[in-house]
Amino acid sequence: MVYHDEYTIEQKIKEDPTPEEMLRIIFDYTAKIANERHLDNVLMLMANMGREMIVSDRCSVWLVDKIRKELYTTVAHGVSGIRIPLAAGLVGHSIAMGEPIFIDDAYSNEPYREVLDNGALATDRKTGYRSKALMVVPFRNNDGDIIGAYQAVNKMTVSETFSQKDLEYLTLAASYAGKSLESVQLHHEIEETQKEIIFTMGEIGESRSKETGNHVKRVAEYSYLLAKGLGMGQEECDLIKMASPMHDIGKVAIPDSVLKKPGKLTEEEFDIMKAHTDIGYGLLKNSTRRILKTAAILAYEHHEKWNGKGYPRGLKGEEIHIYGRITAIADVFDALASDRVYKKAWELDRILNLFIEERGHHFDPRVVDTFMEQLPKILKIRDDYQDIIEDHG
Numbered sequence: 001m002v003y004h005d006e007y008t009i010e011q012k013i014k015e016d017p018t019p020e021e022m023l024r025i026i027f028d029y030t031a032k033i034a035n036e037r038h039l040d041n042v043l044m045l046m047a048n049m050g051r052e053m054i055v056s057d058r059c060s061v062w063l064v065d066k067i068r069k070e071l072y073t074t075v076a077h078g079v080s081g082i083r084i085p086l087a088a089g090l091v092g093h094s095i096a097m098g099e100p101i102f103i104d105d106a107y108s109n110e111p112y113r114e115v116l117d118n119g120a121l122a123t124d125r126k127t128g129y130r131s132k133a134l135m136v137v138p139f140r141n142n143d144g145d146i147i148g149a150y151q152a153v154n155k156m157t158v159s160e161t162f163s164q165k166d167l168e169y170l171t172l173a174a175s176y177a178g179k180s181l182e183s184v185q186l187h188h189e190i191e192e193t194q195k196e197i198i199f200t201m202g203e204i205g206e207s208r209s210k211e212t213g214n215h216v217k218r219v220a221e222y223s224y225l226l227a228k229g230l231g232m233g234q235e236e237c238d239l240i241k242m243a244s245p246m247h248d249i250g251k252v253a254i255p256d257s258v259l260k261k262p263g264k265l266t267e268e269e270f271d272i273m274k275a276h277t278d279i280g281y282g283l284l285k286n287s288t289r290r291i292l293k294t295a296a297i298l299a300y301e302h303h304e305k306w307n308g309k310g311y312p313r314g315l316k317g318e319e320i321h322i323y324g325r326i327t328a329i330a331d332v333f334d335a336l337a338s339d340r341v342y343k344k345a346w347e348l349d350r351i352l353n354l355f356i357e358e359r360g361h362h363f364d365p366r367v368v369d370t371f372m373e374q375l376p377k378i379l380k381i382r383d384d385y386q387d388i389i390e391d392h393g
């Protein structure tokens with residue numbers, strides 16, 4: 001699609017949509033957006049939806065990149081994908097305040113003179129476009145954090161200014177955008193993360209026979225159930241589920257003679273083994289991806305104990321990240337419920353007794369209580385993801 005910059009407001013006077021037209025716009029676009037998994041396309045559809053709803057000349061959807069402290073949009077009307085500093089411009093201003101901004105004429109507006117002069121008006125000077133009415137509406141994700149904003153430029157009806165109704169419509173579009181963009185971004189992030197993991201593993205240059213894939217799935221599912229049971233938000237639960245399979249990634253660097261030893265480890269061997277926490281952390285900590293950052297915490301802290309007697313740092317109580325306290329239980333439950341090269345699986349009663357004994361010692365008491373509450377679901381996961389045959393050769 002090509003957007004022409006040359007048309008002026010005078011050339012294209014339009015009407016606000018009737019209520020029936022408004023409904024059609026909303027239904028058509030939300031149906032398309034729900035089926036779209038590519039961030040670029042979702043942003044474009046949202047921009048188009050916003051533009052049709054409020055009859056603006058241009059509309060763009062900006063997202064916050066928290067790490068780089070930038071705003072970015074992949075495509076927008078009149079602009080190709082760009083990044084700007086978060087602090088710059090009207091959009092950044094609106095996001096910082098958490099409030100919509102409404103401007104009738106960019107050239108005579110006083111309160112935002114400086115912001116406009118460096119933003120929209122500076123762009124006008126370069127492109128010859130004439131910005132007049134501007135409106136920015138920030139939007140939030142399911143956790144209530146502001147993750148981006150809608151920006152509309154120039155009202156195409158005779159009024160040439162945005163109305164209170166337009167603000168309400170764009171706010172409606174924005175509340176929908178916040179919810180759907182989060183799931184697209186998560187999807188995007190999963191793909192990027194997968195690429196990064198493959199790369200990281202390749203760098204290590206090692207292909208080790210790992211514990212079965214089902215083991216990794218179970219730890220992920222248990223961690224998810226515990227996070228849910230603790231009342232954590234959906235997004236965070238998903239994050240923990242995606243990151244927890246990587247908690248033992250540092251084991252790739254542990255020699256086979258230790259990792260696969262059929263019997264009990266000596267003290268020296270166990271010291272070598274303990275390094276898998278620091279090694280995993282070292283591999284993951286520099287990533288900017290949320291999933292890998294979470295995985296770095298898990299790798300580092302899943303062997304810490306509530307009473308301070310764990311490793312590698314001997315953290316105590318709530319000094320241990322809640323993610324670490326969750327995956328500690330998921331990991332030990334699965335280790336005990338499965339055959340390992342060095343031990344047979346334990347009976348359920350024996351495992352539960354250990355958890356009761358270790359409540360407030362090895363494990364966070366709250367997480368143990370949650371584990372007990374979630375036990376039926378946890379046992380269902382264990383049964384659904386059974387290891388068919390374990391080959392310990």
Ligand code: C2E
Pocket residue numbers: 258259260261262263264265273303331332333335336340341342343
């Ligand atoms: P893993 O097999 O995934 O076990 C994870 C954690 O589950 C262990 O962390 C421990 O807290 C718990 N766990 C596993 N098996 C038992 C058990 O028989 N009794 C009790 N009370 N707890 C158990 P830990 O001890 O820090 O071990 C970390 C990793 O070191 C283990 O991961 C495993 O890969 C390795 N490892 C530990 N002990 C031995 C051993 O005696 N022989 C071999 N070959 N590897 C061992």
Ligand code: SIN
Pocket residue numbers: 039065072188
């Ligand atoms: C994107 O541009 O699609 C993602 C940007 C980022 O995560 O840094």
Ligand code: SIN
Pocket residue numbers: 084088089090091092119120123
């Ligand atoms: C903004 O004003 O924040 C967006 C950038 C621009 O319109 O130049």
Ligand code: SIN
Pocket residue numbers: 210211215216219245246247248249331335
């Ligand atoms: C693995 O991720 O390869 C093993 C996980 C575990 O032992 O808990």
Ligand code: FE
Pocket residue numbers: 247248276302303
């Ligand atoms: Fe471990």
Ligand code: FE
Pocket residue numbers: 247248331
């Ligand atoms: Fe483990």
